[in-house]
Amino acid sequence: MRINLAVYSCRFLLLTTKNTDSNFLRVLQGICGIKNVHPGSTNESYGKDEATKKNYSFQYLVKPSNEGEIAQIVKACNLYGIPLTPRGGGSGLAGGASPVKGGVVLSTERLNNIIRISTEDKFVIAESGVVTDELCKAIEVKNLYLPVRPSSAPVSFIGGNVASNCGSINSLKYGSIKDYVLNLQVVLPNGEIIWTGANTSKNSTGLNITQLFVGSEGILGIITKVVLKLISKPKYEYTLLAEFSTLDKLYNAIISVGSSVLEPSALELVDEFSSNLTTEFLSGTSSLERSFSKAMLLVNFDGNHQHLMEEKLEHCFHLIENLASGEVLIAKTEAEKEKLWKIRMNIGAALSYGNRIYRDIDIAVPVSKLLEFMSSIKRISNQFNIKVACFGHAGNGNLHTMISVDNLSDIENPNFIQAVDQIYKSGIEMGGTISGEHGVGILQKKYLPLQYNQAYLSLVKEIKRVFDPNNIINPGKILD
Ligand SMILES: Cc1cc2nc3c(=O)[nH]c(=O)nc-3n(C[C@H](O)[C@H](O)[C@H](O)COP(=O)(O)OP(=O)(O)OC[C@H]3O[C@@H](n4cnc5c(N)ncnc54)[C@H](O)[C@@H]3O)c2cc1C
Known part of the structure; x- marks a missing residue:
């Protein structure tokens, strides 16, 4: 009953007072209660996600508690022609939850059962x-x-x-x-x-x-x-860490382990720059196994039979022992594993220490092209004189290519933009995809035509039009 009344009253207000802001506010308050509707101006952190350092201003933050309330909010936004941006935890790295067209930010935080x-x-x-x-x-x-x-x-x-x-x-x-x-x-x-x-x-x-x-x-x-x-849930999970003196050797280890019968659950690489930077960032904390200065590979195995896990570790060790440089480390307990994964898990923090910021590109290429792709990134970074950290999901050919800069204005620098353009071009030429896991949002939409032809892009636009003819829900994203 409350649903119908709210929608009905919002129509009534529209007819009698010509779409004023205060009417829209009252409609929102009628739907999810006064205490769940907030002005955008006092909730700036909802004006961006983790990708964009820029806050976008917006009118209202709403925190509905169920799908019925959301349905009414969406109807009201359509009626008043107000854009609506859905938001989860706001941790996105593509700018998808940034309210680029203002309007309403709809947080799902109260749908938490x-x-x-x-x-x-x-x-x-x-x-x-x-x-x-x-x-x-x-x-x-x-x-x-x-x-x-x-x-x-x-x-x-x-x-x-x-x-x-x-x-x-x-x-x-x-x-x-x-x-x-x-x-x-x-x-x-x-x-x-x-x-x-x-x-x-x-x-x-x-x-x-x-x-x-x-x-x-x-x-x-x-x-x-x-x-x-x-x-x-698998009963056991073990980690192996090895360092490599060259990218070629690291790549050979990735292919060797990834294409074996071992079925690792994770095969993650950390390049030399990331390894050094993060070791320095964490120095002074007692949480590191030791300091690391070379490119490294982390391999996880999981399973239910301890003897099989031991066999996998041994097999993996033999596959990489002639490629690795120095001691190969193995971790079996939670505490040991945490130490080995410490560098990998803190690269983002190291790159954003102090005033530093980074631009994350998450291109995925076929694994067979990984070495070529990394070499190409190295070439581009030398050509444009930029600092790039490469790490991540090597087994999926999905790297985090993070370009480190000292401040926000560097990201708008034409030299920087050209370097980023070249990296996307190179990844797509190698049969890659623009995003392996972060999505397109606002940050990567410029590059979609590199990957898809016009017919594909028109189809996506048509699908959006069928679902959302008034372009109310999350406008400005992906292809808009
Ligand atoms: C430190 C860090 C580590 C990360 N690690 C990973 C990782 O390991 N793997 C990975 O894939 N990503 C990772 N990310 C990126 C990010 O966390 C993921 O993309 C995550 O899935 C986003 O979830 P969220 O709830 O924060 O979504 P948000 O950032 O709030 O939104 C993401 C997109 O989804 C839309 N959206 C959100 N909720 C809804 C909904 N209920 N209905 C419709 N649309 C909705 C938003 O409009 C936006 O377009 C990482 C980010 C950070 C900052």
Whole structure:
């Protein structure tokens, strides 16, 4: 009843007072309560995500508590012609949650209930605003496992993970979040509410609308509930770390381990620049195994049989021992593993220490092109005199190419822009994709025509128009 009244009253106000700001505010307050509607001017942190250092100004921050309220907000935005930007944890690295056209920011933070974890059906049903780490912990209490857990899990939301099709360090073995989404509840831009799939492990019924929403970055509607497939949690996870004196040797180790029968869950590289920078950043803390100055490879194995795990470690050691430089380190306990992963997990912090900032590019290339791609990045960085840290998901050919600068204005420098353009061009020429896991947002949209032809781009625009003819939901993103 409250839903109908709110929509009805917003129509009435529109007719009698010509779309004034205060009327729109009252409509929003009528829908989700005065205390859940805030002025944008006093909530600046919602005006950006982790990609853009710039705050975009917007009118209102709304914090609805359920899909019914969201449906009414969307209808009101359509009626008043006000843009709406959906927001999860705001940890995105493509600018997707930045309200570039102002209007309303819709935070899903109050949709934070885990509805059901089924051990028989091996799925979880959760609202989209549940913090990823909290969801993973609740799942693991039941001896189940959601293997795709991004490094941002303490702050990201599960709805944001699905909307950006996130990956994680063990995507090599387990894929991206798209491989776990069974069903989604979505509020469409016209305010209708749908379920996109079924809570079954198999479903061959009709168009795969579920996957259309995975990675749609909030431009087609607002995800309000997710149903995710779960697996059994492996009992053991071991880590191996090796250093390499040249990129060639590191690459040969990646190919050798990645194409073996060993099935590592993670195969992550850290280049020499990142290794040195982060060792220096962490120096003085007692948390490092030792200091590192060369490029390194981290390999994870997981499984349920200890003797098989030992065999895998030994096999892996033999594959890389002639390529590696110095001692190969192995970690089996949580404390040991944390020490070995410390450098890899702190590169972003090292790169943003003090006033430093970075521009993250997350191109993925076929693994066979990884050496060529890294050599090309090196060439470009020398040519344009820029500092680049390369690290990440080597097993997937998905690198974080982070260009380090001293301040924001450097990013607008034509020399910097040319270097970035060259890196994208080079990755695409090698058969790569613009984004392996962060999405397009505003940061990477300029490069879409490098990867897709005009017919593809027009089709995407048409799909957006079908869902959102008034271009209300997350305008300015992907192709807009
Ligand atoms: C330190 C750090 C580590 C990171 N590590 C990883 C990593 O390991 N793997 C990885 O893939 N990414 C990583 N990221 C990037 C980011 O965390 C992921 O993209 C994450 O999935 C974003 O989730 P979020 O809830 O913060 O989404 P937001 O940033 O809030 O939003 C992301 C996009 O999804 C849309 N959106 C959000 N919620 C909804 C919803 N309910 N319905 C519809 N659209 C919605 C937004 O409009 C936006 O376009 C990292 C970022 C940081 C800062």
